[in-house]
Amino acid sequence: MVNLLAGPKGSGKTQKMMELANEQVKACKGNLVFLKNSHRDTRGVGFDIRVVCMDDYPAINNADEYIGFLYGMYSSNLDLECVFIDGLMKHTGINLEDVPGFITRLKQLSAECGIDFYVSLSAEKDSLTGDAYEGCTFLN
Template identity: 40%
Template sequence: MVKFYAGEKGEGKTKTLIELANKAIKECGGDVVYIDDDKRPMYELHHDIRFVEVNEFPLVNYRELIGFIYGIFSQNNDIKQVYIDGVFKLVKELGAEDLIKLISRFDAISENMGVDFVVAGNADPNELPKEIEKYIVK
């Protein structure tokens, strides 16, 4: 499963992701990873959630983010959910075509590995590519 939360800054996407992650760690039967570009959410997340601040690992394109996530998976086979907050800030070069490719890869990884992805980004949902429309949470 892949879900994409889109909206303008300040609409509560981070708060929603934190709530979902905190709920998931109690219910999903596996490990949860939360990826962000700053440390602020770390203090609101349940202590069992693996928090990763990406500023320590600059990501230029969506391929690097996929490789980064595979690296996390290689260290832990029990991951069931991955939360990625601020995807457009995490990946410096993420245009419409690359966003489609990224979400498609997440979908394939989810199907093959049984890992759910919940992604958020500052964007008008109506301006995102039609190809990812089915993943957008309204």
């Protein structure tokens, strides 16, 4: 399942993502990973959640490499149950035009591996239309 949290920059998406992750980790039987752009503001994430800062992986600079990174995370940890991706468009060269293709591939990865994804996007919810978003849950 792919869950989306959309809104303009500064609308509190990161705080909401951290709250959701802290709630979700209690229900998860497997592992939960929280991907964010930098090491800043990680104190709000529970100690039992693995935080990965994408600044530590500067070679990942497009949607294909990001999807490969996610497959690599799963292949090294088959107990991976939930992945939170905070601020997707900050991590790499992914822009709003790339998001539908990325979401389509994320839905495929979710179905293949049984991972629930939670993704925050700096975009208006109304701009996220089309086939790629069918089957996604909007959290706002």
